[in-house]
Amino acid sequence: MELKKFNGIEFTDGGVCAAKGFRANGVQCGLTHEGALPAKGKNDLAMIAADCECTAAAVYTTNKVKGAPILVTKEHLRNGTARAVIVNSVNANTCNPDGVEKANKMCELTAQALGISADDVIVASTGVIGQVLPIEPIAAGMPALAEGLTYDGNPRAVQAIMTTDTMPKEIAVKFTLGGKTCTLGGMLKGSGMIHPNMATTLTFLTTDAAISAELLQRALSDVVKVTLNRVSVDGDTSTNDMVCVMASGLAENTPVTKENEDFEAFENALYAIMLNLARMMARDGEGATKLVECAVSGAKDELTAEIVAKSVITSSLFKSMIFGEDANAGRIYCAIGYADADVDISKVDFDIASKGGRIALGRRGCVEKFSEEEAKKVLSEEEILVDIRLGEGAGNAVAWGCDLTYDYVKINGDYRS
Amino acid sequence: MELKKFNGIEFTDGGVCAAKGFRANGVQCGLTHEGALPAKGKNDLAMIAADCECTAAAVYTTNKVKGAPILVTKEHLRNGTARAVIVNSVNANTCNPDGVEKANKMCELTAQALGISADDVIVASTGVIGQVLPIEPIAAGMPALAEGLTYDGNPRAVQAIMTTDTMPKEIAVKFTLGGKTCTLGGMLKGSGMIHPNMATTLTFLTTDAAISAELLQRALSDVVKVTLNRVSVDGDTSTNDMVCVMASGLAENTPVTKENEDFEAFENALYAIMLNLARMMARDGEGATKLVECAVSGAKDELTAEIVAKSVITSSLFKSMIFGEDANAGRIYCAIGYADADVDISKVDFDIASKGGRIALGRRGCVEKFSEEEAKKVLSEEEILVDIRLGEGAGNAVAWGCDLTYDYVKINGDYRS
Numbered sequence: 121m122e123l124k125k126f127n128g129i130e131f132t133d134g135g136v137c138a139a140k141g142f143r144a145n146g147v148q149c150g151l152t153h154e155g156a157l158p159a160k161g162k163n164d165l166a167m168i169a170a171d172c173e174c175t176a177a178a179v180y181t182t183n184k185v186k187g188a189p190i191l192v193t194k195e196h197l198r199n200g201t202a203r204a205v206i207v208n209s210v211n212a213n214t215c216n217p218d219g220v221e222k223a224n225k226m227c228e229l230t231a232q233a234l235g236i237s238a239d240d241v242i243v244a245s246t247g248v249i250g251q252v253l254p255i256e257p258i259a260a261g262m263p264a265l266a267e268g269l270t271y272d273g274n275p276r277a278v279q280a281i282m283t284t285d286t287m288p289k290e291i292a293v294k295f296t297l298g299g300k301t302c303t304l305g306g307m308l309k310g311s312g313m314i315h316p317n318m319a320t321t322l323t324f325l326t327t328d329a330a331i332s333a334e335l336l337q338r339a340l341s342d343v344v345k346v347t348l349n350r351v352s353v354d355g356d357t358s359t360n361d362m363v364c365v366m367a368s369g370l371a372e373n374t375p376v377t378k379e380n381e382d383f384e385a386f387e388n389a390l391y392a393i394m395l396n397l398a399r400m401m402a403r404d405g406e407g408a409t410k411l412v413e414c415a416v417s418g419a420k421d422e423l424t425a426e427i428v429a430k431s432v433i434t435s436s437l438f439k440s441m442i443f444g445e446d447a448n449a450g451r452i453y454c455a456i457g458y459a460d461a462d463v464d465i466s467k468v469d470f471d472i473a474s475k476g477g478r479i480a481l482g483r484r485g486c487v488e489k490f491s492e493e494e495a496k497k498v499l500s501e502e503e504i505l506v507d508i509r510l511g512e513g514a515g516n517a518v519a520w521g522c523d524l525t526y527d528y529v530k531i532n533g534d535y536r537s
Numbered sequence: 538m539e540l541k542k543f544n545g546i547e548f549t550d551g552g553v554c555a556a557k558g559f560r561a562n563g564v565q566c567g568l569t570h571e572g573a574l575p576a577k578g579k580n581d582l583a584m585i586a587a588d589c590e591c592t593a594a595a596v597y598t599t600n601k602v603k604g605a606p607i608l609v610t611k612e613h614l615r616n617g618t619a620r621a622v623i624v625n626s627v628n629a630n631t632c633n634p635d636g637v638e639k640a641n642k643m644c645e646l647t648a649q650a651l652g653i654s655a656d657d658v659i660v661a662s663t664g665v666i667g668q669v670l671p672i673e674p675i676a677a678g679m680p681a682l683a684e685g686l687t688y689d690g691n692p693r694a695v696q697a698i699m700t701t702d703t704m705p706k707e708i709a710v711k712f713t714l715g716g717k718t719c720t721l722g723g724m725l726k727g728s729g730m731i732h733p734n735m736a737t738t739l740t741f742l743t744t745d746a747a748i749s750a751e752l753l754q755r756a757l758s759d760v761v762k763v764t765l766n767r768v769s770v771d772g773d774t775s776t777n778d779m780v781c782v783m784a785s786g787l788a789e790n791t792p793v794t795k796e797n798e799d800f801e802a803f804e805n806a807l808y809a810i811m812l813n814l815a816r817m818m819a820r821d822g823e824g825a826t827k828l829v830e831c832a833v834s835g836a837k838d839e840l841t842a843e844i845v846a847k848s849v850i851t852s853s854l855f856k857s858m859i860f861g862e863d864a865n866a867g868r869i870y871c872a873i874g875y876a877d878a879d880v881d882i883s884k885v886d887f888d889i890a891s892k893g894g895r896i897a898l899g900r901r902g903c904v905e906k907f908s909e910e911e912a913k914k915v916l917s918e919e920e921i922l923v924d925i926r927l928g929e930g931a932g933n934a935v936a937w938g939c940d941l942t943y944d945y946v947k948i949n950g951d952y953r954s
Contacts, residue, residue: 185874185882185902215870215904249867250904354853357875359867436771436853437949444950450666450776453632457602458774465602485602487632487667524950526943532854533861533941 121403121411121503126392128295128385135274135290138305140328141171141368144273146280149261151210153248159210163280165258167265168205168324169234174366176202176242177337179344181361187212188219189243190362192227196239200333202366203240205324206230209283209309213245213253214359222253229259233266242364246283246309246322249359278307281322284531285311289400295389297373297382302329304389306365310401311353311408321348321401323363325393329386330369331376338379339387340365347394350426350519352434353405354528365390402520403503407527410442411520414506419515424461426517431459432506433521442504443523447472447495449481449488452506467511474501482508538820538828538920543809545712545802552691552707555722557745558588558785560686563697566678568627570665576627580697582675584682585622585741586651591783593619593659594754596761598778604629605636606660607779609644613656617750619783620657622741623647626700626726630662630670631776639670646676650683659781663700663726663739666776695724698739701948702728706817712806714799717790719746721806723782727818728770728825738765738818740780742810746803747786748793755796756804757782764811767843767936769851770822771945782807819937820920824944827859828937831923836932841878843934848876849923850938859921860940864889864912866898866905869923884928891918899925 123131137144146163158164178197180190196202206226213219227241245253268276278288292305306325331339344363369375376382403411414432419425432438435455441448449470457465470482476497479490498504540548554561563580575581595614597607613619623643630636644658662670685693695705709722723742748756761780786792793799820828831849836842849855852872858865866887874882887899893914897905915921 183871183874184880185870212867215867215899215902217903248865249871250865356852356854356868356871359871359874435773436945437773440946440949443946446950448665450629450632451773453602454600454666454773454776457600457776463601482632485632486634524946526946528853529857529860529941529943529946532857533863 121400123396124399126388129389129392130294132292132294132303134272134292135278135305135307136168136324136326137271137274138292139303139326139368140370142168142326143269143271144168144277145265145268145270146276147261147265147268149257151208151257153211153251163276164210165208165261165265166277166280167230167269168277168326169269170203170366170368172368173201173203174368175200175331175333175336176364176366177333177340178362178364179340181358183357183359185215185359187214187245187360189213189223189245190360191220192223193242193244193362196241201240202242203236204230204234205242207244207281207322208258209281210247211245211251211253212247212249212360215250216252218252222255225255226258229262233262244322244360244362246281246360274307281307281309283309284406285309286404289397289404291393291396293389293392295385297329297376297385300371300373302327302371302373304329304393306393306397308397308401311404311406321361323397325365327365327367328369328371329367329376330371330373331367331386335376335383336365336367339390343387343390343394347391347398350430351398351402352430352521353402398520402522405522406531407525408522409525410523411503412442412506412522413518413520414508415518416508416510417516418510418512420462420513421515422517425515426519427461428456428459428463428508428510429517429519431455433519436524439521439524443525445496445499447481447490447499453482456508463510464512468508469511470506470508472498473505473507474498474503476501538817540813541816543805546806546809547711549709549711549720551689551709552695552722552724553585553741553743554688554691555709556720556743556785557787559585559743560688561585561690561694562682562685562687563693564678564682564685566674568625568674570628570668580693581627582625582678582682583694583697584647584686585694585743586686587620587783587785589785590618590620591785592617592748592750592753593781593783594750594757595779595781596757598775600774600776602632602776604631604662604777606630606640606662607777608637609640610659610661610779613658618657619659620653621647621651622659624661624698624739625675626698627664628662628668628670629664629666629777632667633669635669639672642672643675646679650679661739661779663698663777691724698724698726700726701823702726703821706814706821708810708813710806710809712802714746714790714793714802717788719744719788719790721746721810723810723814725814725818728821728823738778740814742782744782744784745786745788746784746793747788747790748784748803752793752800753782753784756807759804760807760811764808764815767847768815768819769847769938770819815937819939822939823948824942825939826942827940828920829859829923829939830935830937831925832935833925833927834933835927835929837879837930838932839934842932843936844878845873845876845880845925846934846936848872850936853941856938856941860942862913862916864898864907864916870899873925880927881929885925886928887923887925889915890922890924891915891920893918
């Protein structure tokens with residue numbers, strides 16, 4: 121998948137270790153759940169440690185069932201500072217009787233290992249819901265995890281947060297704040313239980329920019345709204361979603377403390393990161409073979425555009441037809457029509473496009489005649505754009521999704537994930 | 538699938554022909570769509586004809602893209618009377634430039650063949666969206682369709698409305714109004730593009746009870762709300778959904794003109810019909826192997842119960858786990874948690890049950906320990922109940938769904954339906 125590029129922003133390597141002042145590591149401590157064995161050789165516990173106190177911010181799932189780690193992290197980030205992240209996969213530590221106790225224990229173990237305070241630790245878990253989290257493997261794995269922290273440990277960390285992900289997802293960018301080069305990087309896990317309008321998934325970001333906790337929170341909330349919150353894999357909102365960011369300030373820029381040009385530049389860099397992570401997540405949706413981008417323009421406002429875009433990428437019939445590479449245009453009109461938004465179908469045009477070409481499929485509420493052969497050429501590509509024009513105003517929005525495949529059913533039917 | 542029984546209501550045969558005064562027929566007129574051949578020997582055009590003027594009522598899809606037949610039928614039912622139904626499958630006559638003209642033409646052809654007025658005809662279409670409907674095969678098939686009408690023609694009619702349905706779905710009941718035996722029967726088609734909160738699918742009902750158009754409409758609207766509107770197959774709301782009912786009055790009961798005991802008895806009979814049709818539709822959802830019934834009780838009101846029940850049966854992760862016969866209880870809590878309803882998760886209990894037994898899966902927001910073997914026994918049955926108790930009040934609701942299977946993807950990826 122090609123990265124979307126932005127002016128003044130340069131991609132770089134290193135994920136959560138790209139910014140100055142962050143070490144990371146991942147180990148296999150041997151977590152498992154009932155009836156399952158530990159995955160062979162796969163890391164299941166990751167740590168990110170900052171060299172100094174950081175400002176920090178986070179956005180959380182809107183699910184009323186909240187994983188215990190979410191509750192503990194919220195409490196720890198109340199003061200807007202953090203120094204470390206501890207995160208496990210395999211077990212979500214949610215819907216069990218002692219989740220908060222275990223999440224607190226994970227923070228204490230991390231604090232001991234790093235010589236910091238437990239309330240400076242961000243804790244997260246992902247995996248099976250509803251099982252007791254065994255703390256022993258985590259406690260046993262902690263010394264090696266902390267000792268192995270390095271400034272290039274991001275590949276070990278990103279592996280530890282993967283569940284049904286088929287590829288690690290990390291990214292980093294360089295940009296300039298007041299003449300100083302800053303770096304922002306991160307890692308993300310998908311790939312099921314993902315639906316717009318909530319924090320969506322686990323994402324850990326680090327930057328060396330100096331920025332106040334308040335503005336860090338504002339930038340994160342703004343950007344999540346138009347990136348991760350516009351991705352849908354399966355319409356299911358996870359209980360453990362969280363996006364968090366730590367800022368070390370080691371780039372030595374003049375701290376960003378108001379909504380000035382520097383704040384905008386920081387937000388742009390964050391947008392570049394999050395937009396690409398959103399695309400990676402959709403492309404690696406459970407069982408997915410294609411990335412779908414739905415761009416809606418000409419809406420009376422942005423919200424209308426967003427609702428229509430999400431309705432299309434969420435439709436099971438639309439997702440199945442993308443998998444089948446069948447240009448069944450009526451299904452796109454159908455999904456636009458049942459979106460809870462003010463749309464005059466008789467004004468709606470849409471095309472599908474990809475590296476394979478562009479086809480006019482819908483015009484003024486009717487399906488156009490098109491060449492099945494050309495449509496097949498467009499749909500056989502791996503990245504498909506659905507370009508919808510509502511013909512009413514200037515509102516626009518983009519949403520990302522994927523196709524619905526046999527493998528989605530297989531992954532979620534056969535495996536307790 | 539066993540029928541759900543009700544006191545004072547007796548099941549009978551005959552579908553839309555069970556009530557006095559209704560003939561039906563179905564033929565293959567040879568409809569097709571671009572790139573496809575007519576299905577081998579499958580009827581594609583059905584007619585129901587009443588012996589006398591009937592009171593009539595209907596409920597329609599809430600999709601803003603409305604099939605042309607919906608617009609024409611709405612107009613024809615404005616006066617609350619009808620004498621016939623004409624319906625085709627294969628082509629939905631929607632999102633094309635001349636749909637209304639063609640729907641009107643179908644009514645005119647029917648009126649001519651039966652010697653009635655065109656505005657006494659209910660017209661419906663189901664099939665591929667966005668193609669021009671060829672009127673010639675319909676015109677050519679009309680004489681044989683009308684001549685072949687019989688008082689036992691329902692099996693030919695029900696076959697003509699099937700699309701991806703794997704079995705015909707029809708039902709009829711006998712009940713008593715003021716000492717007179719009345720009959721109410723009907724047929725329904727599924728089986729994709731089906732989602733709650735709209736009329737859902739094509740359903741044609743006939744009765745010989747005498748009832749005013751106004752009360753017929755009230756009964757239909759009431760009952761659809763708690764039956765068909767609580768079924769979800771795939772979350773997609775069709776453009777052509779319609780449920781209609783014609784009442785001939787030939788049972789010679791004192792006409793039902795106010796909300797008295799007779800009205801209640803009629804509504805009960807309608808509920809018995811529609812509840813069973815809803816269950817049949819969910820069971821025959823595209824690719825489905827299991828019927829899922831989700832009963833929510835203890836909600837603070839009925840709406841809360843309904844929202845929670847629909848959230849569970851609509852969840853792709855829940856549906857996949859039902860297919861995989863995996864008691865992944867966390868997914869049920871997850872779907873309850875993201876329902877847009879006022880729920881205190883720490884009070885929520887739930888069980889799964891079937892002919893294979895009953896298992897306590899969730900208690901007070903936590904997943905219970907359970908025997909995997911017993912869970913497998915429960916989930917290996919064809920009808921699964923999820924029994925959720927919210928522990929707050931007296932509101933309750935039931936919703937119906939099915940599992941998500943490889944075949945759903947196959948049907949909707951490989952075939953332009």
